[in-house]
Amino acid sequence: MTASLINPNDTPERQIEKLTKINAALMRRVEQAVDASGAAYAQFERAALLEEEVRNRTRDLERALDLLNDSNARLAEANRATEEARSNLANAIETVQEGFALFDPDERLVMCNSRFGLHMPDIRDGFRPGISFRQYVDLVSGSRYLSLPENMTSTQWAEGRMRRHQDDHVIFNVRIVGSRWVQVSEHRTPDGGTVILQTDISDIMRLERLERERMLDDQARLIRATLEHLDQGVCIFNNQARLAGWNQRVGEMLSIPVRKFSMGMGFFSLFEGFAQVSSYSSGITQEDIRAWVTSTETRPAISFEIWQGQNKTLSVHAQEMPDKGFVISFSDVSAERAAVRAIQQANEMLEARVAERTLELADALSEAERANASKSRFVAAASHDLLQPLSAAKLYIASIEPGQNPDQTHVIAEKARRSLDSVETILEALLDISTLDSGKAEVHRAPVSLGHILAQLAEELGPTARAKGLDLRVVPTDAVVLSDYTYLRRIAQNLIGNAIRYTSRGKILVGVRHRAHSVRLEIWDTGPGIAPEQRDIIFREFQRLESAASAAEGMGLGLAIVERACALLGHPLDLVSTVDRGSGFLVELAISHAPDFSGLVSNRNSSRNETGLGGLIVLLIENDRDLRNAMTVAMEAWDVCVLPVASGDEAMDLIGTEGILPDAIIADWQLDSGALGTDVLARIETQIGAVPSCVITASRTPTIIETCARQGWQLFHKPVAAEALRSFLSSVSQSIRQPLP
Structure with a gap:
């Protein structure tokens, strides 16, 4: 196969032009060539054949040219129809009230109408056929007319737009400066292209905003009414910790002036004075609250209590809202906490009373055991001390015989009388002990003249002290005390009598020492004193430090009566003693400012005048x-x-x-x-x-x-x-x- 000198893809005109040039070249070559061996004729014959071939090719070219012209005519008609359709499509797109753009499956802009990008005049010239979808997005994100959301950059917006472009169907709103809004929607074509429609919805958004504001106003009024009907105090703060809503109850509960509540008021400015006069529940400090309010991370709800003064307690609860704002509420729980404290105090009091009763029961049990243990001893001692003077009195009386010497009879009778006096004293002391131990002793507290009692006792006991060679000195006093006359007289009588009984030489001093809100009755003697280990013993029944003492010198009941009577009356009793130097008994008495009638009660032995009573x-x-x-x-x-x-x-x-x-x-x-x-x-x-x-x-x-x-x-x-x-x-x-x- 020989190579063809004509390119079949050339146009017929070009092929004819080439064949003509080839023919001329061959003719010149034939004419000029000299071939001694007959090559010229061969060249001629070849030229003839070539010419025939040229004519055949020419005819083919002419037919091809005719076919080409026919095709061009039909193509021109098709182009005209296409241009007409394109023109009709463009006109149709232009009549659309929305912005329109078409991207082919390769993401290239095919066409758009004049309304596309109308709201962004700074980038409209960039919307030319052939730009990619990414270039289109970059142009929009960089427009100065695009109102980007808060805290969002143009790059972030473009990335988000491209992510949404991956969806089959996209619709969203774009805010344009000047309070205008454009709704952008994307639709996929059957061949994989993309159609974008831009619709101006500013009027719709304006109406929607007005309706929303109206609804928000209604909702705000409803919320305001609801807040005002709450028993709690409520404050609402935005994500900048600034006041956005409140009710009047919060001001009343926190004692914050109404003028301080205003929209946009900072949290710390509002509660600054309140925090200074409040204390927080355990584990919460002002720094913790400040950290919670200023935190930029998700905040869990917190609850705590604050105290104002002694009686006001508020329960506080703070909760974060979805927009990073927060609501804080205050509830007055003073009554509940007071009830809890009262219950706790009651429990503590009950526990203390139970413990006290337990101790009292233990003491009572110990006292009962002690009393039971000493019962036999007490009865035996009482029987012995009673029988001894009774027996002596019977013997004295039995020794009196008829015709006895009157002086001797008088002496025996006097001894019998003294024995019976001892029996009377013991019986009276036993009666006092029994009454005090039974708990049935009746006490009549009234103003009592202490000086009157001491003066009587000085007259009664003075001869006994002088008979022993003792100097009994009673310091006069005008003190009036609150006590029971009978028992107070018994206390003083037993203490002075005890001092006379156990003091062999020296003196006995009785006086009253005044103190802040009381007086102290003091009886001092120069007796043998009491050793420390014997100070508890002397207050027991039938206990005498001198075991050889006779019944006439005391049965050992005086101090037992004193201790019980002081305990019954609430008069503190104290003992100060030094061995071989003497002792002092001290009785604390409350001062009375009321008038005294004690001198009218008993004036036994008020006068020992032995004046004759004949004729009375x-x-x-x-x-x-x-x-x-x-x-x-x-x-x-x-x-x-x-x-x-x-x-x-x-x-x-x-x-x-x-x-x-x-x-x-x-x-x-x-x-x-x-x-x-x-x-x-x-x-x-x-x-x-x-x-x-x-x-x-x-x-x-x-x-x-x-x-x-x-x-x-x-x-x-x-x-x-x-x-x-x-x-x-x-x-x-x-x-x-x-x-x-």
């Missing part, structure tokens, strides 16, 4: 026959005229019928048939006027004491001492014999 008429009202006879015999021995009766009616008959007016009256408190001697005395005084009177009773109740004090009657407790009864009659006799002024 005494009315004795006693229902017990033996006691009535004994008292009658005793008073008649003192040369007293006694009118003994057994009841109040007999006494009234004697006074009314016989017309006898007694100089003094002695009445038992409890008479037969439930009658009271105090009622009889009141009836007598109503009929004949006031008469010096005394009441005899075994009762120590406050009622009888108050009655006698109010009426001015003397009060003697059974058994009645003969000296006390004679002292009362002597005072009556003295008052009768005093000349009238």
Whole structure:
């Protein structure tokens, strides 16, 4: 196969032009060539053949040219139709009210209308056919008319736009400067191209914004109304920690002025003054709250409590919102916390009371065990100390014989009397001990003149002290204390008597030392003193440091009575002692500022004047026959005229019928048939006027004491001492014999 000198792809005109040039070249070559061997003819023949071939090719070229011209005509017609269709499409696209752009499957811009990119005049010239989709996005992201979202750069926006382009169907809104909005939508064509439509939705967005604002206003009013109806105080802060909403309750609860609440107020500026007057619950500080408010990370809800003053407690709860703002609420939980504190205090009090009761029960059990353990000893000692003087008295009386020397009989009778006095003293002490230990002792606290009691005791116990050669000094005092007269007198009497009993030489000093809100009764002696290991023993029953002492010198009950009486009255008792130098008993007494009536209660032994009682008429009202006879015999021995009766009616008959007016009256408190001697005395005084009177009773109740004090009657407790009864009659006799002024 020979190579062709003509390129079939050339146009017919080009092929003809080439063949013509080839023919001319061959002709020149034939004419000029000289071939001695007949080559010229061969060349001629070849040229002839070549010419024929040229003519054939020319005819082929002409036919091809005709076909080409026909094709060109049809192509021109097609191009015209295409241009017409393109023109119609462009015109149609231009009539669209939206921006339109078409990208081919290779992401190249094919065409767009004049409205495409209308809102971004700075980049419209860049929208030329052939640019890639990425170039289009970069142009849009770099436009100065694009309003980028807050905290977003143009690069970030472009990357996000390209990610959305991967979806089959895309629609989103783009904000343009000047409060305009464009909605962008993408659609895929069947061949994989992309159609972009840009729609101006500014009016729609404006209306939507107005509607949204209206709805927000309605919602805000609803929220405001809701907030105002809440019992909690609520504050709403935006993501810049600035005030965006609140209710009036929060200002009332936090005591913050209303003028401080304003939109945009900073959190720390609003609560600055409040934080300075509040304290936080355990584990929370102001730094913790500041860190939570200023944190840029996701914040978990926090709850804590704050206190204002002593009684106000607020519960605080802070919660983050989706936009990084937060809501903080305040609830007044003062009542709940006060109730909790009250319950805790009640629990603590109950626990303390249980512990106290447990200790009391333990003490009571120990006391009961101690009492039970000493019961036999106490009874044995009491029996021994009672039987000993009784036995002595019986022996003394049995030794009296008829016709015996009167002086010797008097001596024996006096010894028997002293033995019986010891029995009386022991019985009275045992009665006091029994009453105090039983817990049924009745106490009548009232203003008591301490100086009056001490003066009486000085007169009563002075002769005993002088008989032992002791100097008993009682310092006068005008102190009035709050105590029970009977028990206070018993305390002082036992302490002074105990000092006289155990002091062999020297002196005894009794006085009152004034303190801030009390006085202290002090009894000091120069006796043998008490060793430290014996100071608890001396307050036990029947305990005497001198074991050889006789019953007449004490049964060892005085200090036991003192300790129990002081405990009952709440008078602190103290002991100060030095061996071989002496002891001091100190009793703390509360001062009373009320008037004192104690001097009217009992004036037993107030006067030991031995003035004769001859001619004194005494009315004795006693229902017990033996006691009535004994008292009658005793008073008649003192040369007293006694009118003994057994009841109040007999006494009234004697006074009314016989017309006898007694100089003094002695009445038992409890008479037969439930009658009271105090009622009889009141009836007598109503009929004949006031008469010096005394009441005899075994009762120590406050009622009888108050009655006698109010009426001015003397009060003697059974058994009645003969000296006390004679002292009362002597005072009556003295008052009768005093000349009238």
